[in-house]
Amino acid sequence: MKEILKIRNVYKEYGIKGFKTQVLKGISFTVEEGEFIAIMGPSGAGKTTLLNLLSTIDKPTKGEILLESKDITKLKSRELSQLRKDSIGFIFQDYSLLDNMNLMDNIALPLALGCKKSKEIEExxxxxxxxxxxKEHLKKYPYELSGGQKQRGAAARALITNPSVIFADEPTGALDSKSSSDLLECLRRVNEEKKATIIMVTHDALSASYTQKVYVLSDGEIKCQVGKGNDRKEFYGRIIDLLATLGGTR
Incomplete structure (x- = not known):
């Protein structure tokens, strides 16, 4: 399979000399095209920091991050902007839909910014x-939508350009259980049918059970990984057991 992301010996520190905090300590792993991966770990483990590095929001102190064979730690601002536009989708916890646009325009925004033809965009x-x-809610504005509908709209917007990889930061964190399962089922289907590559940070074992592989971070390091078998319920049980062994995710 094609490699989408390769993370090599990545470190991240904050602070000044003598007062530095090491958040990530030599992270290495590979993401292949079509994988759906969850990153879990206790509060302060470095999950969001790692996601920010992978999605070009931040830069590592040391190490390499290759997205489609390009080392994103060495790209200039203009090259990074182009990479974000062409290759990266992002699903935020708080939806980040624009209140003055209906759902159709919110989802279409990345294509409109890319100067695509209106008929192509609409299709x-x-x-x-x-x-x-x-489909029945495209003319509605965000205030007319439920939280689950807004988050599915945000996910649709992230996927509309067929990016190489989609990053999701606690996408179910503000949703009830029904809305969460609806969103995760949609993401699972997109992953399986369209081979979308998805990397999701989550504290929730049930959310993680929809993925194919789980990496567990603790103290800035990947402590272990667990892969999905044939049964999601069995996978969920193994994730729960693993987290209990490591002391949970919060």
Whole structure:
């Protein structure tokens, strides 16, 4: 399979000399095209820091991060901007939809910024909205949508450009259990049917059970990984047992 991301011996420190805090300590792993990965760990383990590095929001203190064979730690601002536009999708916990745009325009925004033709944009929005169960809500504004609908809209927007990798930061953190399962089922389907590559930070074992592989961080290091078998419930049980052994995720 094609390698999408390669992380080599990544470190991240904050602070000044003599007062430095080491958040990540030699992280290394590879993400292949079509993988759906969860990153878990206790509060302060470095999950969000790692996600920020992988998604080009921040830079490591040391180490290499290769996205489609390009070392993103060495790219200039203009090259990074182009990479974000072409290759990266991001799902935030707080939806980040624009209140003055209806759902169709929110989902279409990345394509509109890329100067695509209006007919092509409309066709793509309708197709992705259908995948996320939002086709009947495209004319509604964010204040008219439930939290689950807004988050599925945010996910559709992240996927509309067919990015190489989608990063999701606690995407179910503000949702109830029904809305969470609806979103995760949509992401699972997109991953399986469209081979979308997804990396998700989550504290929730049930959310992680929808993925194919879980990396568990603790004290800035990857302590272990667990892969999915044939049964999601069995996978969920193994994640719970693993987290109990390591002392939970909060």
């Amino acid at each position: 793509k929005v309708i197709a992705i909205a259908d995948t996320f169960g939002l």
